Amino acid sequence: MKLSMQGAAPTRRLWNRPTWLLNHLAGSGRRVLGDQVGPAFERNKYGILAALADGGAASQSVLSSRTGQDRGDLVAMLDKLEAEGLVTRTPDPSDRRNKRVEMTEQGRSELKRLDKLVAEAQDILLAPLTQDERAEFLRLMKSLLIHHENYQDPG
Amino acid sequence: MKLSMQGAAPTRRLWNRPTWLLNHLAGSGRRVLGDQVGPAFERNKYGILAALADGGAASQSVLSSRTGQDRGDLVAMLDKLEAEGLVTRTPDPSDRRNKRVEMTEQGRSELKRLDKLVAEAQDILLAPLTQDERAEFLRLMKSLLIHHENYQDPG
């Protein structure tokens, strides 16, 4: 058995640092999601479409809040989504600073496709955990995020 | 109370995606660590010094495995650490591809300083959790990492 077959051997100190574990586990998640969903930017596409489906049409700023993505980074993303015909971007007449982002029918079907792939990825990521452990894991993460980022729990 | 005082309101679908939670929670960790330890690159400094203290002198490749950092990114980091006199880098005579990285006395004292700050950051990050919850949280994360990254649990 070659040495390269073995996994990395993190040092004890880092292995017990939650920040280190979180960083690398987030990386695992990104990889699993990438393998399942496809190229990187498809995932952000999903976030935007999911936010629109869950909360309805919204300005880019609100969309940034719903997805947790940076407002600036949303611009380029929406340019692509708009070019693909998945969303429309129309100026808001009542407040001309805003642009109202709305999902198209095509966007809805694309979301349905991505939703399945993303759900599968979550299952792969949490595969080693029992159902109870998964629920507990989510609960703990949400609790931390609410505390540190002041997130509103959507329930 | 202004709207900007409220936290972001993630949409329900993303809020229940482990990959989304992990991504953003890792961000929280990075922020807490940054606030506590200082500028960004101090954290990676810590990782290298901790790996050297835990496992002794090693080649850059082994160091990459211990810290989980990319081999390539280690180069620039070690350049800085070497310039600061925290580590020494000497070619390995028995295998001239390798460079043996060793911690200096100065590096040891710097690690002691950082170790305290990093430990405080972990405490801040996990503040909302009980001791039992913290242990469970670490256990779950380690279990996932071992499964997906094939990591060797250092115990």
Place this chain on the structure above:
DNA sequence: TCCATTTCATTGGGTTGCCAACGATTGGAT
């Protein structure tokens, strides 16, 4: 009415992490 503050979308830069090369060097197989 006028002025200061705020929010909006947009742009650009800076940092980090990840991946693919490259030359040098080693070890193994034939």
Place this chain on the structure above:
DNA sequence: ATCCAATCGTTGGCAACCCAATGAAATGGA
């Protein structure tokens, strides 16, 4: 002995993420 493959440190590129600044537009107060 001589190729072949693997590993080492190093470099560079690419995508994400975060932050700061900009001009346009709205808001609130004096």
